[in-house]
Amino acid sequence: MKNSRSIPHPTISQVKIIDNRNNFPISWLNKQGFCEYGIYLENVRGIEVKPTKAMVQGTVEHAVLEADFKEGAQPATFEKMLETSETSEILSREFPVISSKYGIRGFIDEVWMTPDEFMIIDDKPGTVAYYSSINQVYGYCLAFKDMVDDDRKIIGALRQRGTDNVYWSAYFNNEAEINTINLVNRVHELLVGKREFVSTKNPNKCRGCRFNSLCDKRLDF
Ligand code: SF4
Known part of the structure; x- marks a missing residue:
């Protein structure tokens, strides 16, 4: 894996500029x-609100799983892992992916x-396969595929x-890759201003949104 030059975006939080291109978190x-x-x-506006209970719980459970995994884990480079997995099954947690x-x-x-x-597994609270969750896990698949030279x-x-x-x-598959x-x-x-950020048309989402007390597009619920 090559090292890429990375600097924070001057105005948009969580966006980095890597290899002269905006780079955003796949969780977006x-x-x-x-x-x-x-x-x-x-x-973009930089409004700060508290994380939801589910977000905090997710962070704690990640840390527990990560600690459990590290106890029995053997450190390995990505290339070594790929090579080992050609003949045996291996598992990795909190696997970093980046696609410039x-x-x-x-x-x-x-x-x-x-x-x-x-x-590629993404842990979620509940058992509903929302299309937004599928989009996220496919985003990881896209970055992973870009990193591996493997059929x-x-x-x-x-x-x-x-x-x-x-x-x-x-x-x-191909269709999922193109859609992603x-x-x-x-x-x-959206990040470069070629499109407008669209607000939801579903008031139920506004009800559960952590920004609802500060949002000028909030729908009545
Ligand atoms: S309050 Fe509604 S419109 Fe505003 S950010 Fe949240 S979900 Fe979107």
């Missing part, structure tokens, strides 16, 4: 599916590497947080 694909205007409020080509980066909750395929198939999967319950999975690239490009167009 989930936020984008919920309400693009939330990304605008938080990262697509301008995205993040940490995959868990990657299973087998001689036949890679499974093995890639599967995106959603797992109920804190359990072994994989409640949704699908191959990251289009979505990533849409977010890039």
